[in-house]
Amino acid sequence: MQILLCDQTDVIIEEIGALSPQFRQAGIPRSIETVWGNSLDDLKASYKMDGWTVTDKAPRASSSGNAQIFAVDAPQGGGPVVKQVQYSPANSDSMHIGQYYKFSYSDGATVKVIDPATYKVTGWPETNTTFYNQAGNKISYDAASNTWSAH
Known part of the structure; x- marks a missing residue:
């Protein structure tokens, strides 16, 4: 089995086919769509x-x-594999303020799962970064209008 968190090419690797009941029952995230709301311990598991x-x-x-x-x-x-995972809870002292999850890959790519309503963009663009909303949908930031939109 491989971890099912997507890489920068937006391909979700699903070698186990349907999610195993043991993962679902334990609440363990196995795809980008199931990351939001999980603790760091869930991701480690x-x-x-x-x-x-x-x-x-x-x-x-x-x-x-x-x-x-x-x-x-x-x-x-x-191919590229996840080398580091970061969970940042919402915090007014953080430069991004809103909660987010960040997955850094061996090839330098980054995937972030964010809440577009609370994630503060600081400097743009974030190079080689793909963004997803809480539901695992790919999103893009328009710096001119200061808004996020789904693909």
Whole structure:
């Protein structure tokens, strides 16, 4: 099995076919559509179920200290893999203010799952980043109108 969190090409890898009842019952996220609302422990469990090692990391010293981060020691080969996961709860001291999840890939790509109503854009564009809303739908930011829209 592979973790089902999408990569920058918007392909959801579904090697296990239909979601296993044990994942659903445990509330473990297995796709980009099921990330929102999960804790960092839920996300870690998803990788651990695939036999990958996760290691907690401290937030950057220059940050608000709000982020919860873990590194993923995933098998290499077969394309980009998630190397780090960050969960940032909503916090007025954070530069983005709103809650978000960030998945960093081995090829430098980033995927963020955000609430477009609360995520504050700071500097634009965020290079090599694909954004999704809470339901797992791809979204784009229009800097001219300061709005998010679904694809």
